[in-house]
Amino acid sequence: MDIKKKLIIMGVCIVIVIAVLAANVIRRLNYKEEDSIDKEEVVKEDIMTIAEAYRLLSYLEYDKKGREALKTDINYADEDMSGWYDSYVNAVWKMGLIEGTITVSPNNALTVGQCKTLIDRLITKKPQLQGVYSNLSFDFMNAGEEMPIPQFLELYKALLELMPEDERIAKNEVLFILDREITEDGRDRIVADR
Numbered sequence: 093m094d095i096k097k098k099l100i101i102m103g104v105c106i107v108i109v110i111a112v113l114a115a116n117v118i119r120r121l122n123y124k125e126e127d128s129i130d131k132e133e134v135v136k137e138d139i140m141t142i143a144e145a146y147r148l149l150s151y152l153e154y155d156k157k158g159r160e161a162l163k164t165d166i167n168y169a170d171e172d173m174s175g176w177y178d179s180y181v182n183a184v185w186k187m188g189l190i191e192g193t194i195t196v197s198p199n200n201a202l203t204v205g206q207c208k209t210l211i212d213r214l215i216t217k218k219p220q221l222q223g224v225y226s227n228l229s230f231d232f233m234n235a236g237e238e239m240p241i242p243q244f245l246e247l248y249k250a251l252l253e254l255m256p257e258d259e260r261i262a263k264n265e266v267l268f269i270l271d272r273e274i275t276e277d278g279r280d281r282i283v284a285d286r
Contacts, residue, residue, distance in 0.1 A: 141201060148244075149248075150187070165182065203235060224247065
């Protein structure tokens with residue numbers, strides 16, 4: 093009788109362990125399916141988006157008033173692409189860095205190849221920026237990879253250093269970031285010391 097009870101208890105334990113393992117496997121499979129759907133829409137936090145790049149590049153020629161005074165001539169291939177970045181996209185188009193018809197959403201990640209193309213066009217417009225690639229800590233060999241924010245900021249800093257002081261609209265300042273919050277409308281807001 094003792095052996096029978098022990099076998100029954102062991103059998104029940106084995107069934108419970110198998111049920112828990114099966115539930116975990118099923119849960120993971122469902123999670124991977126949901127995750128693969130969202131991957132296309134979500135840009136990683138440390139990756140530069142096209143809109144963010146356009147925003148920074150627009151400050152090489154326009155201040156806020158100048159950028160907002162520009163006549164909007166850009167066209168999006170899909171109306172849903174329009175967003176907070178429209179004035180920046182228009183300014184970069186006026187600078188001659190992109191085409192007037194936007195086929196790729198500015199919310200997408202900026203690739204290394206797209207970045208190189210933008211900077212090459214900028215160098216064509218402003219020949220004094222030709223030495224921008226010489227002292228960078230990275231190269232542009234992997235054109236299809238997403239552009240990390242630190243690398244883009246290193247490139248942007250190099251651009252600013254090559255521009256004559258009197259032509260700079262963006263100025264170098266030390267700014268301490270105190271906090272970061274997301275507003276109700278989904279925008280990222282940085283709290284700084286000024």
